[in-house]
Amino acid sequence: MNTAELVDVIVAKDAGLTKVQAKQVVDTLLNAIRDAAVKGEEVSLPGFGKFKVQDKPARQARNPRTGETIEVAATKKVVFTPAKVLKDAVAG
Incomplete structure:
Protein backbone atom coordinates (compact mmCIF):
# COMPACT_ATOMS: atom_id res chain seq x y z
CA MET A 1 0.00 0.00 0.00
CA ASN A 2 1.34 3.42 -0.91
CA THR A 3 0.37 6.91 0.30
CA ALA A 4 -2.31 7.41 -2.38
CA GLU A 5 -3.95 4.08 -1.51
CA LEU A 6 -3.86 4.94 2.19
CA VAL A 7 -5.52 8.29 1.46
CA ASP A 8 -8.23 6.49 -0.54
CA VAL A 9 -8.88 4.16 2.40
CA ILE A 10 -9.24 7.11 4.79
CA VAL A 11 -11.67 8.87 2.43
CA ALA A 12 -13.61 5.63 1.85
CA LYS A 13 -14.07 5.13 5.61
CA ASP A 14 -16.38 8.17 5.75
CA ALA A 15 -13.99 10.15 7.91
CA GLY A 16 -15.66 13.30 6.62
CA LEU A 17 -12.48 14.36 4.84
CA THR A 18 -11.73 15.19 1.25
CA LYS A 19 -8.81 13.50 -0.51
CA VAL A 20 -6.73 16.64 -0.07
CA GLN A 21 -7.47 16.77 3.66
CA ALA A 22 -6.79 13.05 4.09
CA LYS A 23 -3.44 13.43 2.28
CA GLN A 24 -2.55 16.30 4.63
CA VAL A 25 -3.36 14.08 7.63
CA VAL A 26 -1.19 11.23 6.30
CA ASP A 27 1.68 13.60 5.44
CA THR A 28 1.47 15.25 8.87
CA LEU A 29 1.58 11.88 10.62
CA LEU A 30 4.58 10.69 8.61
CA ASN A 31 6.40 14.00 9.13
CA ALA A 32 5.78 13.80 12.89
CA ILE A 33 7.25 10.29 13.01
CA ARG A 34 10.25 11.42 10.95
CA ASP A 35 10.83 14.52 13.12
CA ALA A 36 10.69 12.42 16.30
CA ALA A 37 13.19 9.95 14.84
CA VAL A 38 15.56 12.78 13.90
CA LYS A 39 15.43 13.92 17.56
CA GLY A 40 16.06 10.35 18.73
CA GLU A 41 12.61 10.07 20.28
CA GLU A 42 10.46 6.94 20.33
CA VAL A 43 7.01 7.04 18.73
CA SER A 44 4.58 4.61 20.34
CA LEU A 45 1.26 3.84 18.66
CA PRO A 46 -0.70 1.54 21.02
CA GLY A 47 -2.09 -1.49 19.25
CA PHE A 48 0.21 -0.89 16.26
CA GLY A 49 3.83 -0.65 17.40
CA LYS A 50 6.82 1.54 18.15
CA PHE A 51 9.28 3.41 15.96
CA LYS A 52 12.63 4.05 17.61
Missing part, protein backbone atom coordinates in the same frame (compact mmCIF):
# COMPACT_ATOMS: atom_id res chain seq x y z
CA VAL A 53 16.20 4.93 16.69
CA GLN A 54 18.97 2.41 17.36
CA ASP A 55 22.66 3.18 17.42
CA LYS A 56 24.79 0.76 15.43
CA PRO A 57 28.41 0.78 16.60
CA ALA A 58 31.40 0.84 14.28
CA ARG A 59 32.53 -2.62 13.25
CA GLN A 60 34.86 -4.49 11.00
CA ALA A 61 33.55 -6.28 7.94
CA ARG A 62 35.06 -8.20 5.06
CA ASN A 63 34.86 -7.19 1.41
CA PRO A 64 33.46 -10.33 -0.23
CA ARG A 65 35.23 -9.63 -3.53
CA THR A 66 38.75 -9.09 -2.19
CA GLY A 67 38.55 -10.60 1.30
CA GLU A 68 40.02 -7.35 2.64
CA THR A 69 38.94 -6.24 6.12
CA ILE A 70 37.23 -2.83 6.09
CA GLU A 71 35.99 -0.54 8.83
CA VAL A 72 32.24 0.19 8.79
CA ALA A 73 31.40 3.50 10.47
CA ALA A 74 28.94 3.82 13.35
CA THR A 75 25.43 4.78 12.27
CA LYS A 76 21.85 5.11 13.45
CA LYS A 77 18.83 3.34 12.03
CA VAL A 78 15.09 3.51 12.58
CA VAL A 79 13.49 0.25 13.67
CA PHE A 80 9.84 -0.70 13.99
CA THR A 81 8.67 -3.09 16.68
CA PRO A 82 5.10 -4.30 16.09
CA ALA A 83 2.67 -4.46 19.01
CA LYS A 84 1.34 -7.85 20.11
CA VAL A 85 -2.08 -7.01 18.65
CA LEU A 86 -0.53 -6.42 15.22
CA LYS A 87 1.63 -9.55 15.43
CA ASP A 88 -1.41 -11.64 16.32
CA ALA A 89 -3.48 -10.12 13.50
CA VAL A 90 -0.79 -10.89 10.92
CA ALA A 91 -0.23 -14.40 12.23
CA GLY A 92 -3.91 -15.09 11.71
Whole structure:
Protein backbone atom coordinates (compact mmCIF):
# COMPACT_ATOMS: atom_id res chain seq x y z
CA MET A 1 0.00 0.00 0.00
CA ASN A 2 1.34 3.42 -0.91
CA THR A 3 0.37 6.91 0.30
CA ALA A 4 -2.31 7.41 -2.38
CA GLU A 5 -3.95 4.08 -1.51
CA LEU A 6 -3.86 4.94 2.19
CA VAL A 7 -5.52 8.29 1.46
CA ASP A 8 -8.23 6.49 -0.54
CA VAL A 9 -8.88 4.16 2.40
CA ILE A 10 -9.24 7.11 4.79
CA VAL A 11 -11.67 8.87 2.43
CA ALA A 12 -13.61 5.63 1.85
CA LYS A 13 -14.07 5.13 5.61
CA ASP A 14 -16.38 8.17 5.75
CA ALA A 15 -13.99 10.15 7.91
CA GLY A 16 -15.66 13.30 6.62
CA LEU A 17 -12.48 14.36 4.84
CA THR A 18 -11.73 15.19 1.25
CA LYS A 19 -8.81 13.50 -0.51
CA VAL A 20 -6.73 16.64 -0.07
CA GLN A 21 -7.47 16.77 3.66
CA ALA A 22 -6.79 13.05 4.09
CA LYS A 23 -3.44 13.43 2.28
CA GLN A 24 -2.55 16.30 4.63
CA VAL A 25 -3.36 14.08 7.63
CA VAL A 26 -1.19 11.23 6.30
CA ASP A 27 1.68 13.60 5.44
CA THR A 28 1.47 15.25 8.87
CA LEU A 29 1.58 11.88 10.62
CA LEU A 30 4.58 10.69 8.61
CA ASN A 31 6.40 14.00 9.13
CA ALA A 32 5.78 13.80 12.89
CA ILE A 33 7.25 10.29 13.01
CA ARG A 34 10.25 11.42 10.95
CA ASP A 35 10.83 14.52 13.12
CA ALA A 36 10.69 12.42 16.30
CA ALA A 37 13.19 9.95 14.84
CA VAL A 38 15.56 12.78 13.90
CA LYS A 39 15.43 13.92 17.56
CA GLY A 40 16.06 10.35 18.73
CA GLU A 41 12.61 10.07 20.28
CA GLU A 42 10.46 6.94 20.33
CA VAL A 43 7.01 7.04 18.73
CA SER A 44 4.58 4.61 20.34
CA LEU A 45 1.26 3.84 18.66
CA PRO A 46 -0.70 1.54 21.02
CA GLY A 47 -2.09 -1.49 19.25
CA PHE A 48 0.21 -0.89 16.26
CA GLY A 49 3.83 -0.65 17.40
CA LYS A 50 6.82 1.54 18.15
CA PHE A 51 9.28 3.41 15.96
CA LYS A 52 12.63 4.05 17.61
CA VAL A 53 16.20 4.93 16.69
CA GLN A 54 18.97 2.41 17.36
CA ASP A 55 22.66 3.18 17.42
CA LYS A 56 24.79 0.76 15.43
CA PRO A 57 28.41 0.78 16.60
CA ALA A 58 31.40 0.84 14.28
CA ARG A 59 32.53 -2.62 13.25
CA GLN A 60 34.86 -4.49 11.00
CA ALA A 61 33.55 -6.28 7.94
CA ARG A 62 35.06 -8.20 5.06
CA ASN A 63 34.86 -7.19 1.41
CA PRO A 64 33.46 -10.33 -0.23
CA ARG A 65 35.23 -9.63 -3.53
CA THR A 66 38.75 -9.09 -2.19
CA GLY A 67 38.55 -10.60 1.30
CA GLU A 68 40.02 -7.35 2.64
CA THR A 69 38.94 -6.24 6.12
CA ILE A 70 37.23 -2.83 6.09
CA GLU A 71 35.99 -0.54 8.83
CA VAL A 72 32.24 0.19 8.79
CA ALA A 73 31.40 3.50 10.47
CA ALA A 74 28.94 3.82 13.35
CA THR A 75 25.43 4.78 12.27
CA LYS A 76 21.85 5.11 13.45
CA LYS A 77 18.83 3.34 12.03
CA VAL A 78 15.09 3.51 12.58
CA VAL A 79 13.49 0.25 13.67
CA PHE A 80 9.84 -0.70 13.99
CA THR A 81 8.67 -3.09 16.68
CA PRO A 82 5.10 -4.30 16.09
CA ALA A 83 2.67 -4.46 19.01
CA LYS A 84 1.34 -7.85 20.11
CA VAL A 85 -2.08 -7.01 18.65
CA LEU A 86 -0.53 -6.42 15.22
CA LYS A 87 1.63 -9.55 15.43
CA ASP A 88 -1.41 -11.64 16.32
CA ALA A 89 -3.48 -10.12 13.50
CA VAL A 90 -0.79 -10.89 10.92
CA ALA A 91 -0.23 -14.40 12.23
CA GLY A 92 -3.91 -15.09 11.71
